[in-house]
Amino acid sequence: MSPEPTVDQLIQAAHTRATSDDPLDLLDAILALTRNLSGHADAAVDQAVRQARDAGYSWTVIGEHLGVSRQAARQRYADRVAQTPAALGLIRGRDLEAGLAAAxxxxxxxxxxxxxxxxxxxxxxxxxxxxxxxxQLGxxxxxxxxxxxxxxDYATEPAHQGRPIFSAEAxxxxAGAEQLATERTPSCAPVAVTTPQLLAVIATNPGSRGRRVLNDLGVDVADIKRLLHCYINVPRTAFGRRSRRGRPGKKQADRCSFCGHGRSDERRLVSGPDVWICSECVTLCGEILAAASDTGA
Incomplete structure (x- = not known):
């Protein structure tokens, strides 16, 4: 096990991470580093609690080892354990696991x-x-x-030794990819989180560092949406498609027949013969047709 970093090591790491010599920037860097350390500790405890629960141990026994009451252990950890991908039934595909390791x-x-x-x-x-x-996009x-x-701004000299962790943005x-996979997987199938969902989330976030790289390379996000559309755009229902028949006497909420999203102030719907299409899908269709026209397809 790696020894706990000393105060001098934390200060040195914070100086490397700080954007200037301003003491407030140094304070922000130290707070970020200590949050990462405490986050690792919390994550380790969460994992151990989850394993104990999976092994059949009661909250009473777990609370005794944590030095708190059964009620305190349950209140503190029950939701955190339940919200893990494994507890939610999420499966990470081999392509995603390989991609995260490479990252x-x-x-x-x-x-x-x-x-x-x-x-x-x-x-x-x-x-x-x-x-x-x-x-395909070069x-x-x-x-x-x-x-x-x-x-x-990457440091020219080695600023960190050891295995990195994912940033808050990453x-x-x-988490956005897991949510997207949950929303778009038929309820009769296991929820598998794979690379298309993660690429879609990064590409459609204008402020992400990944999106800034794509912009710098001249990649059109509309092309990414078009190429990934059929891999992530299945509404989550019993059979993978939205049923047009609801329960008798209950009005069903209007939803886009293509992406499955409901009507909102930002997402207007246009009706057709027993179908709907939202403003975002209309825009995407226009981009796809314009791209096809430019290439002579």
């Missing part, structure tokens, strides 16, 4: 403490649908690396 390896080669969404973009080129999509590992080092992207 961490890329951040480690850059001597960074955290792997960002630009590293996930690199990892997604390892295998699967996302890799094929990016390759994206390569060398291009992503060049753009990342041009856009972001973890949010992965």
């Amino acid at each position: 961490l390896a890329a951040a480690e080669s850059d001597h960074l403490a955290e792997a960002g969404t630009e590293h996930i973009l690199l990892g997604l080129l390892t295998d699967g649908v996302a890799a094929a999509t990016l390759e 994206v390569s590992r060398d291009k992503i690396r060049d753009a990342s080092h041009r856009l972001f 973890r949010a992207a992965l």
Whole structure:
């Protein structure tokens, strides 16, 4: 087990991470580092509690080992254990696992403490649908690396030794992919989180570092949407498609027949013969037809 970092080591790491010599920037960097350390500790305890629950131990026994009451242990950990991907029945595909491992390896080669969404973009080129999509759009590992080092301030000297962790933005992207997979998988099938969902989440987030790399490379996000559309766009119902028949006497909410989203102030719906299409799908259709016209397809 690695020894706990000393105060001097934390200060030195914070100086490397800080964006300037301003004491407040140093304070922000130290707070971020200590949050990461406490987050690892919390995650380790969560995992141990989850394993204990899976093994059949009661909250009373777990509480005794934590030094708290049964009620306190349940209140603190029950929801956190229940919200893990494994507890929710989520399965990470082999392509996604390989991509995430490659992303961490890329951040480690850059001597960074955290792997960002630009590293996930690199990892997604390892295998699967996302890799094929990016390759089709002319994206390569060398291009992503060049753009990342041009856009972001990477230290020229090794600033971190050891295995990096995913940044908050990267973890949010992965959570978004899990949510997207949950929403778009038929309820009769297991929810598998694979590379298309993660690429879609990163590409459609204008502020993500991965999206900034794609913009720098001149990749049109509409092309990514078009190529991934059939892999992620199945509404979650019993048979993978929205039923047009509801329960007798109960009005069904209007939903887009293509993406499954409901009507909202931002997403207007246009009706047809027993079908609906939302404003976003209309825009996407226009982009696809315009692209086909430009290529003479």
